[in-house]
Amino acid sequence: MLGHTEESRPLEAVTIQGTDEGASQVVVVLGGHPDEDTSWAGFRLLQYLATTTGGLAAHTVHVFLDSDPDGAALNAERGAESLRRYYEPMNRGGYHRPAVAEQPAMHLPLTAREDIPAGADMKATLALKQFLDDVLDGDGQPPILFDLHRCGIGKMYAITTEAQPPLERHFALAAAQAGLPLARESWALGDHLVSEWAPGVWKPAPAEVCTGDARMGNPQLYAKHRCPRARTVIVEVPQFTASGPLPLSGPHMARQLRNVDAALRLCARTLDDLTLTPHGRAYLSREHMLQHLASEEDRREWASGPFPLQTMLRQTSELTSHALCTRNLPSRNMSPEWTLHGRVVRFAQAVTGARPVAPAAAAHAVLATIAVALRGEQGLREVSR
Numbered sequence: 001m002l003g004h005t006e007e008s009r010p011l012e013a014v015t016i017q018g019t020d021e022g023a024s025q026v027v028v029v030l031g032g033h034p035d036e037d038t039s040w041a042g043f044r045l046l047q048y049l050a051t052t053t054g055g056l057a058a059h060t061v062h063v064f065l066d067s068d069p070d071g072a073a074l075n076a077e078r079g080a081e082s083l084r085r086y087y088e089p090m091n092r093g094g095y096h097r098p099a100v101a102e103q104p105a106m107h108l109p110l111t112a113r114e115d116i117p118a119g120a121d122m123k124a125t126l127a128l129k130q131f132l133d134d135v136l137d138g139d140g141q142p143p144i145l146f147d148l149h150r151c152g153i154g155k156m157y158a159i160t161t162e163a164q165p166p167l168e169r170h171f172a173l174a175a176a177q178a179g180l181p182l183a184r185e186s187w188a189l190g191d192h193l194v195s196e197w198a199p200g201v202w203k204p205a206p207a208e209v210c211t212g213d214a215r216m217g218n219p220q221l222y223a224k225h226r227c228p229r230a231r232t233v234i235v236e237v238p239q240f241t242a243s244g245p246l247p248l249s250g251p252h253m254a255r256q257l258r259n260v261d262a263a264l265r266l267c268a269r270t271l272d273d274l275t276l277t278p279h280g281r282a283y284l285s286r287e288h289m290l291q292h293l294a295s296e297e298d299r300r301e302w303a304s305g306p307f308p309l310q311t312m313l314r315q316t317s318e319l320t321s322h323a324l325c326t327r328n329l330p331s332r333n334m335s336p337e338w339t340l341h342g343r344v345v346r347f348a349q350a351v352t353g354a355r356p357v358a359p360a361a362a363a364h365a366v367l368a369t370i371a372v373a374l375r376g377e378q379g380l381r382e383v384s385r
């Protein structure tokens with residue numbers, strides 16, 4: 001137990017002692033983005049370690065169970081079996097991806113703590129920092145950190161801060177073993193990446209691009225800052241796969257983005273103060289994104305991929321949730337935001353053919369990635385048994 005959040009939820013970590021004291025230590029961070037389900041993969045990993053000897057189980061593995069329990073609580077009641085259920089707005093427990101300013105895992109200090117802006121010291125950030133420091137400052141072999149994420153509608157990829165030959169050589173095999181497609185084009189992912197190490201493996205942009213502030217980083221950038229000899233891997237496993245390239249021109253996608261943006265802004269003007277709810281603040285923090293994405297799509301012959309659709313879905317969902325929280329409507333169907341959201345869900349489903357990734361496949365993708373990063377092809381054989 002590492003403390004409690006602002007809303008009194010526990011912040012917890014689990015350590016599974018390895019059988020080989022000389023083996024490098026492994027750090028796994030779950031739930032950095034509370035809208036992305038990584039808990040299943042975390043528990044599958046713990047179950048594997050608890051029932052196996054040798055191989056991965058030779059390493060001591062430290063798992064931070066949830067980086068944002070308060071954000072996760074706002075996602076607790078939605079499902080993941082369809083885009084409609086995944087992005088479902090509700091006055092409690094619907095889809096929620098907090099504004100970056102409210103994401104604890106994005107505020108780890110890359111500078112002296114007192115230089116970080118006030119308000120950035122969320123309790124979950126402090127607990128995560130303490131947890132990481134305990135491992136990163138230890139003696140012995142430098143640790144390897146895995147930060148688990150789900151990249152919405154798309155393909156599997158990884159982000160590493162340094163060359164990692166075993167992972168680079170076998171990452172595509174790990175994705176294949178989990179039955180997931182491998183991402184090949186970084187510009188379609190909506191992430192800040194600078195160069196490709198190997199198929200599906202990229203190097204991250206510096207903090208001022210990733211978090212918008214050179215003084216604050218995610219667990220990956222923080223681990224590298226605190227312990228330069230550490231290795232780090234962000235694992236991105238899709239929540240849904242698309243049936244193929246989008247059957248949509250760039251200008252067509254741009255028009256959709258601008259239409260939805262205009263409709264959202266119109267709705268937003270009729271609503272009570274958007275800063276009153278986490279949903280309203282999340283919407284506001286991304287209000288500039290749809291126009292920005294539209295100008296990028298305008299320059300493409302074909303739409304880049306599902307990321308602009310996901311951004312629309314996040315925005316229509318968050319604004320609808322804000323409306324449901326602040327307005328007393330006899331039925332949610334009477335909300336114009338809800339109608340707009342429903343239209344975007346149907347459009348996104350039609351053009352992507354999105355199908356959910358089974359939780360077991362997503363969990364195996366993570367286990368296989370950790371296995372190849374630590375033990376190369378042999379690791380892959382071990383976890384496939």
Ligand SMILES: [Zn+2]
Nearest residue numbers: 033036149150
């Ligand atoms: Zn994420």
